[in-house]
Amino acid sequence: MTGPVSSDPHVSGPQPHVRGDALLIDGKGFANRLTQDIAEDVRAFYARHQVTPGLAVVLVGNDPASEVYVRNKALQTHRAGMRSFMHMLPETTSQEELLALIARLNADPEIHGILVQLPLPGDLDPVAVTNAIDPRKDVDGLGVVNAGRLALGLSGIVPCTPLGCLLLLKAYVGELRGLNAVVIGASNLVGRPMAQLLLREGCTVTVAHIDTRDPQALARQADILVVATGCRGLVGADWIKPGATVIDVGISRIRLDNGKTRLVGDVVFDEARHVAGQITPVPGGVGPMTIACLLRNTMQAARELVEGVETP
Numbered sequence: 001m002t003g004p005v006s007s008d009p010h011v012s013g014p015q016p017h018v019r020g021d022a023l024l025i026d027g028k029g030f031a032n033r034l035t036q037d038i039a040e041d042v043r044a045f046y047a048r049h050q051v052t053p054g055l056a057v058v059l060v061g062n063d064p065a066s067e068v069y070v071r072n073k074a075l076q077t078h079r080a081g082m083r084s085f086m087h088m089l090p091e092t093t094s095q096e097e098l099l100a101l102i103a104r105l106n107a108d109p110e111i112h113g114i115l116v117q118l119p120l121p122g123d124l125d126p127v128a129v130t131n132a133i134d135p136r137k138d139v140d141g142l143g144v145v146n147a148g149r150l151a152l153g154l155s156g157i158v159p160c161t162p163l164g165c166l167l168l169l170k171a172y173v174g175e176l177r178g179l180n181a182v183v184i185g186a187s188n189l190v191g192r193p194m195a196q197l198l199l200r201e202g203c204t205v206t207v208a209h210i211d212t213r214d215p216q217a218l219a220r221q222a223d224i225l226v227v228a229t230g231c232r233g234l235v236g237a238d239w240i241k242p243g244a245t246v247i248d249v250g251i252s253r254i255r256l257d258n259g260k261t262r263l264v265g266d267v268v269f270d271e272a273r274h275v276a277g278q279i280t281p282v283p284g285g286v287g288p289m290t291i292a293c294l295l296r297n298t299m300q301a302a303r304e305l306v307e308g309v310e311t312p
């Protein structure tokens with residue numbers, strides 16, 4: 001089964017669960033539709049202002065997974081009709097050189113969004129680098145201004161992966177108010193902003209992290225379970241409340257006996273699908289939403305920079 005249960009918040013929400021196959025949450029399809037909608041917005045924006053939104057992506061070093069992600073970001077940026085500016089820097093790049101590039105991008109009127117791909121190699125300080133980005137162009141939403149605005153429940157730019165998870169949850173669950181949400185993982189990139197977003201939606205939110213005594217017991221209480229630990233296969237069927245909606249943010253590449261590789265998540269999908277009500281697959285779940293939400297944030301940043309309006 002694929003597709004949202006219902007767009008009507010009054011008939012959605014967790015239903016009594018009959019053991020069987022969970023509904024598959026189609027992040028890839030959702031991300032494609034979102035990208036098409038953004039392409040429409042880009043055309044309309046150009047017609048109004050003769051400005052095309054521009055996104056600068058900075059990659060330092062040669063991490064193979066990061067290279068795939070930034071290539072896909074450039075591809076999708078073009079697909080949405082935006083301008084893509086790639087800056088591929090050697091692993092030997094110093095903090096000063098990186099900060100100097102960010103200062104140039106901050107001052108460039110053709111660039112509306114700036115992203116530095118994480119993780120950064122060596123001694124480069126991700127907090128200092130992220131906070132050097134003009135908050136109006138911080139399309140990753142990771143700087144203290146945007147993170148602080150989210151924590152205070154104010155408008156701002158929201159980190160791409162948690163935003164993607166929230167859009168999927170709203171489409172597939174509907175009304176989230178009053179639901180028990182458990183987020184496993186407390187990273188600045190996913191866990192913390194995810195918890196803030198769910199709180200803003202009226203969920204009762206618990207964040208489990210490395211020091212949490214019994215994360216499994218907490219997870220079993222969750223109507224919504226978001227798993228973002230980077231520990232592949234951490235969450236089995238016995239972590240999941242029957243009928244819960246499970247969002248798997250983890251992506252790990254494993255090598256199979258035949259020498260080929262495969263992507264897997266933090267959730268043991270083949271077990272979990274018999275217990276969960278709805279579940280994201282890996283690949284094809286949250287990953288594509290991350291890039292679609294980056295484009296959405298870039299469109300938002302361009303609007304705010306050019307029109308001077310704030311997106312609520």
Ligand SMILES: Nc1nc2c(c(=O)[nH]1)N[C@@H](CN(C=O)c1ccc(C(=O)N[C@@H](CCC(=O)O)C(=O)O)cc1)CN2
Pocket residue numbers: 068069115116117118119140160161189251263282283284285286287288289290291
């Ligand atoms: N500055 C940032 N760095 C990182 C972020 C981020 O949001 N901002 N997130 C992750 C990596 N990431 C984006 O950068 C990302 C991860 C996965 C995917 C994706 O589409 N995955 C596909 C599979 C792709 C493949 O074949 O490898 C899927 O899950 O279907 C997109 C973006 C860390 N760094």
